[in-house]
Amino acid sequence: MAERKPVILVLGAGAGIGGHVAQRFAAGGYHAVLCRRSDEAGLDRLVSEIQDSGGEATGMLLNAVEEGAIEDLVFRVERDIGPIEVALFNLGAQIGNRALGDTPLKTFELGWRMATFGLFRLAQALFQLMEARGSGTLLVTSATAAVRGNAGQHSHAAAMGGRRMLCQTLNAEFAPKGIHVAHILIDGPVEAPDTLGKLLGPERFAELKAEKSDGKDELILPGELAESYWHIAHQHRSAWSHEVDIRPFKNVPWWNN
Amino acid sequence: MAERKPVILVLGAGAGIGGHVAQRFAAGGYHAVLCRRSDEAGLDRLVSEIQDSGGEATGMLLNAVEEGAIEDLVFRVERDIGPIEVALFNLGAQIGNRALGDTPLKTFELGWRMATFGLFRLAQALFQLMEARGSGTLLVTSATAAVRGNAGQHSHAAAMGGRRMLCQTLNAEFAPKGIHVAHILIDGPVEAPDTLGKLLGPERFAELKAEKSDGKDELILPGELAESYWHIAHQHRSAWSHEVDIRPFKNVPWWNN
């Protein structure tokens, strides 16, 4: 019966990490709830692909920064679909490099509202339920901006750095209660049309794919990456990871130069 | 002549770090501008002490989270007192330990607005002026919550972690333009009546002082700490520090246990 499947809630379900993780968990027996801000057609396509492969999925448009939106989402999913066993917080705040003078207050605030405050709100809505059930998993997609602040990354790095500390405080309070919080540091470009693709534009993205992907594996393939998300979410509670870095084999790690 | 003195602007000038740094810089020939949110009597006392020792100081009450307040402050100080050569961002967001369920959204947001957004706004208002002058210094008082998130520190750690990354992005953009950004990680209790004293209450604070201070040096003495702030602000530009940790000799560093 459909209602017996565990639920994974994906915030930020584009055609990259979010969509592939949803797909991987659906293939593994979860009902995947995919949420994104816009592009209903793209969302429907992701949901259909999962369903066509025999999986269960639901799509929802959601403006995460809207007051009450995340809280309401959690409430409705739990009521209408089932207990959320795994949540993936996959909302980013990368806006490219902007000098301080070109970073409006509004932009800086929006970065925080999306990437830091959004996670805090999700945890507040969700962790009391998970705590009552004695288990649950929160996967957070992160970036190197969470551990070092490069030039031009004022908004992004401040949001991600705050979020990384929040993941640690959440872990400190809730891991002993059976909730697994994992901060997954993506340290390289992902072959993702909805994020990197939009940042670069279709032409440069196609060039980049031709140069570095297509058998060369120099961009992170989100379908392969999703295997690590799956693994982390299913580690035995005697052996949990909190922070994991991931990059393509050819990529220089962030700490090298 | 008074107007020839360099200016240090202190945001968060209580009777602890802020007040003592102001005092140290005034003794070293700066005009110290001391800002705090409340307690005008306490502020006046700090200003008078500096003036009585032959230094120059101005006190201002300021609600840093109010829209435009920091920006306006920078404008007025530069116009009425003189170019700000050194700014000390000494606003904290420590509210004690609170479980996730006891941390309202408002509290979490206020922590960010004070400790992260406040610094961003100060930098936006000030760095264009410093850049035009080819020099300047921004000292940021920080805490271990900027590098690790303990249980109960959701609001504080998220704000400080974001702020640390912001210090790095500011440094990356502005150090090459001659602006020195230093993130000073205070990893121990400060003998400060306006912060630790208020957190503990007068009795426990007096006990703590009797037990650990008064010649034992197991609390950070803000007057001694101010010497390191002074040193960092006056390092030669061929040899700048960006991150410095400070604790009492008896204290276990945050990374040990």
Add this chain to the structure above:
Amino acid sequence: MAERKPVILVLGAGAGIGGHVAQRFAAGGYHAVLCRRSDEAGLDRLVSEIQDSGGEATGMLLNAVEEGAIEDLVFRVERDIGPIEVALFNLGAQIGNRALGDTPLKTFELGWRMATFGLFRLAQALFQLMEARGSGTLLVTSATAAVRGNAGQHSHAAAMGGRRMLCQTLNAEFAPKGIHVAHILIDGPVEAPDTLGKLLGPERFAELKAEKSDGKDELILPGELAESYWHIAHQHRSAWSHEVDIRPFKNVPWWNN
């Protein structure tokens, strides 16, 4: 045919992590070569268990600090058993807490010779072969002493800290050539009779197991941990992890207190 199986070489194959990883890889189709310094009976038992479950395994006694021993081992395994696809460097140097005055020069040197120099020698012997084959994996079991130095850990922390940096330099040179180096930070006690068991003695180890394991999962179960070693060794090269931390859900991470 037996000779077609890929080989995993395990240095430090006791009844804890080393033995369980060998077992996991044997179950997954590898020929496991188990090496340890002493206790031939224990080694034979591990090998037999793997063989009895239908896996392939070979046991070898090895004094890793002896000149030429690691180099010769690699040569013989490659010649007699087959190409080493995965190596697990599982030699530790934990000797319990010793004050500086109680840490002889010999002890400090032995720690380095085992835990740091041993890895360097393994990499020198092995990586030229892996490089010629265009692929290979080196898993390194590590400890929190690699990222922070606690009191009493002079020998252990110096050896592990050097080793962590060596893992980074090896990764920097060899990841782009297809060799996956992973530094796995075990941040909690492992239910391992040959290491923790010997450190504590049989009685306290039995007590600890009764208190924290046996369904409570508060000690790392090496069989469960081995799943993460297996996963890391089989990540797609577009999405490799270099550093992964692991601890039981009830354990306070090293950065908290």
Add this chain to the structure above:
Amino acid sequence: MAERKPVILVLGAGAGIGGHVAQRFAAGGYHAVLCRRSDEAGLDRLVSEIQDSGGEATGMLLNAVEEGAIEDLVFRVERDIGPIEVALFNLGAQIGNRALGDTPLKTFELGWRMATFGLFRLAQALFQLMEARGSGTLLVTSATAAVRGNAGQHSHAAAMGGRRMLCQTLNAEFAPKGIHVAHILIDGPVEAPDTLGKLLGPERFAELKAEKSDGKDELILPGELAESYWHIAHQHRSAWSHEVDIRPFKNVPWWNN
């Protein structure tokens, strides 16, 4: 009287950091003991310069990796000159970039013997004396190789990474006993003829100086750097720093790229 001056012992006293720190402390009232492996003429020149400026200095040639050499040095300085209040461990192990195949076992071992084991031996010889006196300072010059391992740095990074952890274990045991251990991370090129000069050769070093120094301050000026060593060594024990990073204002910090 000469014998009343406090003593600073400098291991690695070339014409860069070591010599300038010796000079700075001599100017501040210390008797500076300068030790280096070779170039007696250069050593004599440093000693004479200090004496000509009215300071006190003694020069000694020392092969630090020789058995007993450091221990004997400490014994003789304490007996013949006076109690060592400050020691500067300024021995490096940078040998330029070498691929794994071009890094002989001997080289790797020598790096450790110099940069890690040397510090351990110094601490063993010195800290019991400092502990008995209730105070003392150990300054350790470090490099970014202590916190991240770049390609080609196998020997250097392993030695420095081990050393950094050793500084932490020493600090953990001895800071509460009044001994200040500081790990000073030099994250940029130093205008030092005996180290950078020799690495580059005289011509490229002269070019580099013309391009980046001589008023441009893009190389660390060791005389200016010495001010921070002096400051750290004289911090009040209620406000000690353990790790301090230093670089020229134009330099990209190690964590950025």
